[in-house]
Structure formats: C-alpha cells, structure tokens
Amino acid sequence: MNHPAKSAAFLADPAHSRWHDHALWFIRQKRDSAAHQIDEWEHLRTLASQIKAHTMAHLADYLETFEHNAHQNGIHVHWATDAHEHNRIVHEILTKNRVKKVVKSKSMLTEECGLNPYLKEHGIEVIDTDLGERIVQLRHEPPSHIVLPAIHLKKEEVGELFEQEMGTELGNSDPQYLTHAARKHLREHFLSADAAITGVNFAVAEEGMFVVCTNEGNADLGTAITDLHIASMGIEKIIPSLEHLGVFTRLLARSATGQPVTTYTSHFRRPKPGGELHVVIVDNGRSNLLGDTDYAQALHCIRCGACMNTCPTYRRSGGHSYDYVIPGPIGSTLGASRDLKQHGDLTYNCTLCGSCTAICPAQIDLHHQLYAWRKTYVDQGYMPDHKRRLYRTGAWMLASPGRAQLFFGLTKWATRLLPRWILYGRLNVWGRGRELPQFAPQSFAEMYKEHKKE
Amino acid sequence: MPKPRVALFIPCYINHLFPGVAVATMTLLERFGYEVIYPEGQTCCGQPFANSGAHEEVIPLAQNFLRTFTGYDYIVAPSASCTGMVRHHYDPYVGDDPAYAPIQQTTYEILEFLHDVVQPEHFGVSFPHTLTLHQSCHGLRELELGVSSERVMPYYSKVESLLKRVDDLTLLPMERADECCGFGGTFSVNEPDISVRMGQNKLDNAEATEAEYLAGFDSSCLMHLDGIARREKRGIKTVHVAEILAGTVR
Numbered sequence: 250m251n252h253p254a255k256s257a258a259f260l261a262d263p264a265h266s267r268w269h270d271h272a273l274w275f276i277r278q279k280r281d282s283a284a285h286q287i288d289e290w291e292h293l294r295t296l297a298s299q300i301k302a303h304t305m306a307h308l309a310d311y312l313e314t315f316e317h318n319a320h321q322n323g324i325h326v327h328w329a330t331d332a333h334e335h336n337r338i339v340h341e342i343l344t345k346n347r348v349k350k351v352v353k354s355k356s357m358l359t360e361e362c363g364l365n366p367y368l369k370e371h372g373i374e375v376i377d378t379d380l381g382e383r384i385v386q387l388r389h390e391p392p393s394h395i396v397l398p399a400i401h402l403k404k405e406e407v408g409e410l411f412e413q414e415m416g417t418e419l420g421n422s423d424p425q426y427l428t429h430a431a432r433k434h435l436r437e438h439f440l441s442a443d444a445a446i447t448g449v450n451f452a453v454a455e456e457g458m459f460v461v462c463t464n465e466g467n468a469d470l471g472t473a474i475t476d477l478h479i480a481s482m483g484i485e486k487i488i489p490s491l492e493h494l495g496v497f498t499r500l501l502a503r504s505a506t507g508q509p510v511t512t513y514t515s516h517f518r519r520p521k522p523g524g525e526l527h528v529v530i531v532d533n534g535r536s537n538l539l540g541d542t543d544y545a546q547a548l549h550c551i552r553c554g555a556c557m558n559t560c561p562t563y564r565r566s567g568g569h570s571y572d573y574v575i576p577g578p579i580g581s582t583l584g585a586s587r588d589l590k591q592h593g594d595l596t597y598n599c600t601l602c603g604s605c606t607a608i609c610p611a612q613i614d615l616h617h618q619l620y621a622w623r624k625t626y627v628d629q630g631y632m633p634d635h636k637r638r639l640y641r642t643g644a645w646m647l648a649s650p651g652r653a654q655l656f657f658g659l660t661k662w663a664t665r666l667l668p669r670w671i672l673y674g675r676l677n678v679w680g681r682g683r684e685l686p687q688f689a690p691q692s693f694a695e696m697y698k699e700h701k702k703e
Numbered sequence: 704m705p706k707p708r709v710a711l712f713i714p715c716y717i718n719h720l721f722p723g724v725a726v727a728t729m730t731l732l733e734r735f736g737y738e739v740i741y742p743e744g745q746t747c748c749g750q751p752f753a754n755s756g757a758h759e760e761v762i763p764l765a766q767n768f769l770r771t772f773t774g775y776d777y778i779v780a781p782s783a784s785c786t787g788m789v790r791h792h793y794d795p796y797v798g799d800d801p802a803y804a805p806i807q808q809t810t811y812e813i814l815e816f817l818h819d820v821v822q823p824e825h826f827g828v829s830f831p832h833t834l835t836l837h838q839s840c841h842g843l844r845e846l847e848l849g850v851s852s853e854r855v856m857p858y859y860s861k862v863e864s865l866l867k868r869v870d871d872l873t874l875l876p877m878e879r880a881d882e883c884c885g886f887g888g889t890f891s892v893n894e895p896d897i898s899v900r901m902g903q904n905k906l907d908n909a910e911a912t913e914a915e916y917l918a919g920f921d922s923s924c925l926m927h928l929d930g931i932a933r934r935e936k937r938g939i940k941t942v943h944v945a946e947i948l949a950g951t952v953r
C-alpha cells in the first residue's frame with residue numbers, strides 16, 4: 250500500500266486519528282513555549298546549521314580525530330560502509346564475548362540497519378529497553394516516530410499487549426500501572442543481559458567521547474550493569490568540540506518534547522574498569538549526499554522529531570503510513586535519497602506548507618528538499634506514465650490562453666449540465682469530500698474587456 | 704506625473720472561478736491611483752507543474768510570463784503562492800534571461816503591495832462583521848507576510864495590520880491559525896483523505912470562533928475550504944481579504 254491508501258486506513262478511525270493529531274500538536278505547543286523562553290533561539294538554530302555545515306565539509310578529518318582520541322581513551326573504533334557490515338561487526342564483538350542477551354536503548358541507526366532481526370537470526374536475544382521501543386518490539390512492528398516510537402497506539406492496545414506479555418490485570422490500561430509493569434519486566438532483562446547497545450547523539454572529535462540522550466535512563470542502566478557497551482553511530486553525528494555540544498543539547502530536548510534538557514545526557518569517554526567500549530561508525534549511503542548541494546543538508550538532522558510533530562500530514566496519517574524507516578518530512582527526504590525509485594513517491598505526501606523548515610533546529614530546508622526530489626523523481630522517469638501524461642496535457646492546455654479558456658469553458662458547462670451522479674463519479678477525486686468550485690457567470694478577462702470598452 | 708503602471712497577474716483559476724477577487728484587486732489599485740492593465744496572453748505561471756516535479760512543463764509557461772509582463776512598473780497578483788513561484792522558483796527556468804531580474808523585483812502579492820508600497824492609512828470601507836483569518840502557508844512562510852508560529856521573533860502580520868484599517872470589523876483569533884488548510888495544489892487530489900481532513904479541522908477551528916467569515920489570502924485555500932463547507936452544509940462563509948479591503952464582498 251502506498252502513502253495515500255495507508256493514510257486513508259489510519260483516518261478511518263476518526264476518534265483515534267484525532268487523538269493522534271492532538272497528542273502531537275500538544276507536543277508541538279510544548280516545544281513552542283520552550284523555544285519562546287530562549288531569546289536567542291533563532292541564533293542557536295543558525296549556529297547549529299553552521300556547525301553542521303562546517304563539520305560536514307571537514308567530515309573525514311573530524312572522524313579521524315575522533316578515532317584517534319577515542320583510541321587514546323581506550324575505546325575500540327570500527328568502521329562500517331553499510332548496514333550489513335555494521336551488523337556483522339556488532340555480531341562479531343558479541344560472539345567474541347559470548348553474549349546471549351543484549352539490552353538496547355533507542356537507536357534509529359540500528360533500526361535502519363535491521364540489527365535486531367540479524368542478531369535474532371544468529372541466536373542472540375535483543376531487548377529494546379526504551380518503553381515505547383519495547384512496546385513496538387513486542388508487537389513486532391517498527392517504531393512510528395523517532396522520539397515517541399509507540400505514539401500510534403491507544404493505551405488500551407498497550408494494556409492488552411501487556412496482559413498477554415506480562416500478565417497485567419485484565420482491562421487495566423492506566424498508564425502509570427502499565428509503566429510500572431514494564432519497568433519490572435525490563436528490570437529482569439537488564440539483570441540478565443550480557444551487553445548493552447546504544448545509539449550516539451553526538452560524538453565530540455576533540456575529546457574522543459560521545460553523548461547519549463534519553464529520558465528514561467535506560468541507556469545508563471544497561472551500560473552500568475553490563476561490562477560490554479557497543480555504540481552505533483552514523484558518520485554525521487560528529488561535532489568538533491565540547492563548546493559546540495551545548496548548542497545542540499539546548500536545541501534537542503526543547504525541539505523534541507519541550508523539555509529544557511533530556512533527563513539523562515550521558516557522556517561516555519572510556520570503558521569502565523574491566524569492561525569494553527566499542528563505537529561502530531556507519532556510512533550506509535550517507536557519504537553519497539555529502540557532495541550534493543541540494544541534499545547534503547539532510548545530514549544535519551539531530552533526530553529531534555519536531556518536523557514530525559508539526560507536519561500536518563504526519564499527524565493525520567501516522568508514522569506507519571511512510572514506507573521508510575524514518576517517517577515524516579525528514580524521513581521522506583532521506584527515503585528518497587536512499588532509494589528514489591522505491592521511496593520517491595513519499596515526497597508527494599507534502600503540501601509544501603514549510604512548517605517543518607521553520608521548526609527544524611538544524612535549519613534543514615526540508616520542504617525544499619522534497620520539492621527538489623520530486624524534480625529528480627520525474628527526471629529519472631519514476632513518475633507513473635498516466636500521471637506524467639496528465640501533467641503534460643495539463644501544461645499544454647494551460648500554455649495558451651485560448652486553450653485555457655476552452656478548458657475552463659468546457660468544465661463550466663460540464664458542471665452545469667451533467668447530472669450529479671456523473672459529475673461526482675468515481676473519477677472525481679476532488680469531489681470525494683468537497684463540492685466542486687462554482688464557476689462565475691463571466692471570467693475576469695471578459696469583464697475586463699467590457700470595462701475597457703466603456 | 705504619470706500614474707505608475709501596474710500589470711495585473713490573475714492566476715488562471717481565479718480568472719474563471721473567482722473573478723470577484725480579481726475585481727477587488729483592480730478596484731484597490733485604481734482607487735490608490737495606479738493605472739491598471741490586464742495584459743493579454745497571460746496564463747498559468749507553472750506552479751502546479753513545478754510543485755509536482757514536472758519541470759519541463761514549466762519552461763514555456765515561465766517564458767510566456769516574462770513575455771507578457773515585461774515593461775510595467777509593478778506586477779501584482781491576488782495569489783501568494785503564484786507570486787512566490789515567480790519570485791522564488793523561476794530561477795532554474797528563466798534565471799539567465801535578462802528579462803527575469805526586473806520582473807522578480809517588481810512582482811508583488813496584492814496585500815503585500817498594499818502594505819509595503821501603497822501604505823494607505825485607511826481603506827475607507829466598513830465591514831460590520833466578525834471574521835477569523837487563515838494564515839495561508841505560502842504567503843506566511845514564503846512571502847513572509849507575517850511571523851509564523853514556529854519562529855521565535857517579534858510578531859507582525861501584514862494582513863492583520865491591513866484589516867485594522869477597515870471600520871467595524873471584528874477579527875477573532877483562531878486556534879492553529881497558521882496550520883496548513885490541506886489544499887497543497889495537486890496534493891489535494893494525490894492525498895484526498897488527508898487533504899479533506901486538514902480542511903475539516905481548519906473549518907472546525909474557524910467555527911469555534913463563531914465568526915461569520917473565514918478570511919484568507921490565497922483563493923486556492925478558500926476554494927478547498929469552501930468546497931468542504933458546502934459539502935458538509937456548514938454555515939461559515941469564506942472570503943478573500945482583498946474583497947474586504949475593496950469593499951466588494953457580496
């Protein structure tokens with residue numbers, strides 16, 4: 250199913266889709282009030298964008314500096330060109346350490362690489378420890394939002410899931426009760442795990458250290474309990490030095506949820522005594538974007554999710570309507586860059602309202618990216634032929650005022666003469682929820698001519 | 704001194720479906736002492752094609768635009784998105800044509816033109832009604848007719864400021880005033896379900912203010928919203944701000 254069909258399915262439950270829209274709009278409002286408390290907010294966004302642009306321009310250097318300094322700190326650094334290599338490296342480290350069970354905190358990169366199914370195939374159990382992630386893991390679905398992975402679910406659905414999986418009380422869907430149950434359930438997994446996997450929010454080149462931001466402390470618990478910590482990091486997560494970190498931590502949580510800072514902003518600099526710390530640096534197609542003036546900005550993303558919360562389409566269609574691992578405006582542009590043939594039509598789910606561009610803390614011109622991708626999509630011949638022909642004919646019609654006059658004239662008579670059942674037949678997509686516009690008795694051009702004669 | 708000459712750019716669908724908006728635009732310009740010309744041979748600016756990625760189709764339309772609109776002091780259009788197209792998106796199509804730069808610099812959306820160039824103290828009209836304002840996306844975020852709700856900067860709204868210069872008008876604030884209405888050009892038929900839902904939500908918010916009118920400054924948004932309102936037999940009426948300022952609301 251493509252995006253319009255999946256959206257229609259999501260909207261078919263009006264109460265729930267309304268709830269989804271309101272829940273995310275509420276977060277957007279919290280973000281607004283948090284941002285408005287910082288006078289220099291727009292300046293911070295500019296700084297963030299400049300820091301990212303500078304870092305991307307010197308990416309190889311900063312990555313090497315990071316590797317060197319991390320090495321000095323006793324961190325093992327690995328390089329992976331693609332998802333498969335990433336998974337293989339992680340698997341090797343785990344096997345070497347005879348790991349049977351891993352606790353993992355939220356990481357969109359491991360989602361992108363399909364790490365969970367890969368490890369499962371190789372006999373290693375992976376437990377997602379972020380509450381929302383755990384919920385979708387138990388339901389065998391992908392996350393529907395990068396910050397709020399289970400936002401597409403109603404609390405009753407979570408209650409039913411926990412009944413089956415954790416034996417909670419029948420029909421009890423009180424969020425506090427369920428969170429408590431999940432905590433107990435996860436505690437057992439934490440205690441029996443042999444290793445922890447985390448993502449990386451920011452890696453500081455000059456220090457050879459990295460930062461992981463969570464609200465639940467699950468990354469910290471996992472890395473504190475186990476002796477082996479593997480952190481998966483995309484090449485774009487690097488920043489030059491500690492002074493730049495503050496710019497991003499100030500922007501990240503405020504943009505994501507309206508909090509001044511994430512509850513846990515944990516710095517990892519060296520392995521704990523007797524333990525091992527590994528960082529796997531992954532490219533997986535990112536470097537293809539580096540040299541591209543139109544699309545390189547997508548690498549500035551700090552994964553705050555604000556573009557999803559503000560997107561009028563996303564709020565009404567839900568994250569699962571996007572067939573790429575990251576949904577929303579940034580997901581549509583990343584999906585297009587990943588595989589234009591397969592994901593390019595995602596760029597059409599956007600009205601080009603520009604709200605995402607105005608909200609993005611890294612100032613990514615998201616809606617322009619989608620606009621630009623559409624052009625490439627058509628250029629490469631991916632637009633279905635019947636649509637392509639429609640646009641060609643439309644442009645030919647409108648290119649001459651005479652033909653345009655004829656077209657509108659015919660439409661006008663059709664709307665007047667045809668019976669409603671034909672006029673609002675299956676082909677009239679506009680008319681599914683809307684009346685057709687009413688034609689004026691006279692066009693402006695005609696009125697103008699008469700006016701000039703007077 | 705001769706009157707400054709303004710060429711009216713009337714987007715194709717406004718010409719046929721909303722001529723009242725074009726009349727209002729012309730009325731306003733003439734009232735403030737401009738010589739208004741509606742150049743023959745004008746047609747679509749190409750926006751629907753550019754927005755869909757069909758950019759080959761845009762080239763002849765953009766060239767036609769330059770041919771038709773060269774030689775005037777100003778070009779004024781009652782459409783924020785078409786103005787945005789000419790001003791911000793023509794570069795790849797006609798950027799190296801020397802005729803483009805002067806056109807880019809002198810093309811205005813009507814409300815922007817009134818606010819920035821004409822600067823009237825008062826419109827000399829009365830509109831004894833309540834209304835709420837939909838802040839159309841392209842006018843707001845592309846032409847910067849106001850500060851959108853995402854931004855952290857001192858608030859202004861050129862359109863609200865113009866409406867304050869009309870007598871007896873009551874402007875009621877609306878929830879989510881600058882959330883997209885869901886039209887989005889071909890989006891409206893590519894994603895009909897989301898599009899209609901967005902429009903319904905916009906109308907719900909407008910109706911919650913109990914205003915008689917939902918005003919906007921892009922006829923395409925209004926066409927979409929009015930289509931839903933009529934289908935669902937909602938009471939609220941849609942109106943273009945230019946018609947209020949011109950005093951031509953029927």
Ligand code: SF4
Pocket residue numbers: 504549550551552553554555556557579608609610611612613615
């Ligand atoms: S694109 Fe911008 S707004 Fe969207 S998730 Fe990334 S940083 Fe946040």
